[in-house]
Amino acid sequence: MNTINKSITFKEIKPKIMYYGTPTLLLNTLNEDGTTNISPMSSSWALGDCIVLGVGLGGKAIENLERHKECVINLPSPALWENVEKISSYTGTKNIPTGKEEIGFTYKKEKYEASGLTPIDSKTVLPTRIQECPIQIEAVVKDIRVPEYNSLFAIVETQVLHFHADESIIIHKNHINPARWSPLIYNFRHYFGLGEEVGKTFRSET
Numbered sequence: 001m002n003t004i005n006k007s008i009t010f011k012e013i014k015p016k017i018m019y020y021g022t023p024t025l026l027l028n029t030l031n032e033d034g035t036t037n038i039s040p041m042s043s044s045w046a047l048g049d050c051i052v053l054g055v056g057l058g059g060k061a062i063e064n065l066e067r068h069k070e071c072v073i074n075l076p077s078p079a080l081w082e083n084v085e086k087i088s089s090y091t092g093t094k095n096i097p098t099g100k101e102e103i104g105f106t107y108k109k110e111k112y113e114a115s116g117l118t119p120i121d122s123k124t125v126l127p128t129r130i131q132e133c134p135i136q137i138e139a140v141v142k143d144i145r146v147p148e149y150n151s152l153f154a155i156v157e158t159q160v161l162h163f164h165a166d167e168s169i170i171i172h173k174n175h176i177n178p179a180r181w182s183p184l185i186y187n188f189r190h191y192f193g194l195g196e197e198v199g200k201t202f203r204s205e206t
């Protein structure tokens with residue numbers, strides 16, 4: 001039964017950030033020399049076989065995606081938050097936008113080495129997958145669009161080619177076991193895992 005506390009009052013604020021809790025992903029893209037760049041991200045949504053990403057302009061990820069239209073979307077578990085954080089102040093481009101430099105971003109090409117993560121070959125795309133991430137999704141870029149009302153980010157539409165999952169989180173051959181998998185949630189710039197299950201939808205097959 002829902003217990004609604006009607007005495008709660010609400011206040012309008014102008015939030016400094018609006019990252020209201022979405023899964024962290026590590027976006028792997030191809031550098032011009034054939035190596036792989038890793039970019040921590042959290043702006044994404046998935047529907048059908050498409051995954052849409054919000055990618056900031058001026059970073060290495062968007063530069064790479066414009067040139068080579070393949071990527072790997074790696075999903076880390078909560079245990080990997082420190083590996084993600086180790087590369088969070090780096091960018092793979094030498095041309096760091098002024099605003100980014102002012103808040104402490106520096107250039108680093110070797111993101112694998114810096115994060116302590118391990119590359120493995122992908123099935124068909126050129127960017128590598130991250131061994132430690134329980135879910136790795138190879139995808140092709142279908143469209144990149146910069147909204148005319150905002151020149152800070154691009155909307156990158158991708159289509160999934162291959163979905164790789166750690167065997168221990170697979171159930172019934174082609175499902176992810178929600179009881180065994182937890183994404184790493186980026187919640188107003190803090191990292192969280194999932195809490196206890198509270199229910200499931202009528203369409204759940206697991």
Ligand SMILES: Cc1cc2nc3c(=O)[nH]c(=O)nc-3n(C[C@H](O)[C@H](O)[C@H](O)COP(=O)(O)O)c2cc1C
Pocket residue numbers: 024037038039040041042043044054055056057058059060061062084085088089090091092093105186
């Ligand atoms: C957990 C986390 C989530 C982030 N989410 C995004 C995001 O959704 N989109 C984005 O453009 N940058 C995001 N960033 C910032 C990028 O990681 C940062 O701009 C980084 O320099 C990108 O690397 P690159 O320039 O080598 O691509 C996020 C950073 C962290 C730590």
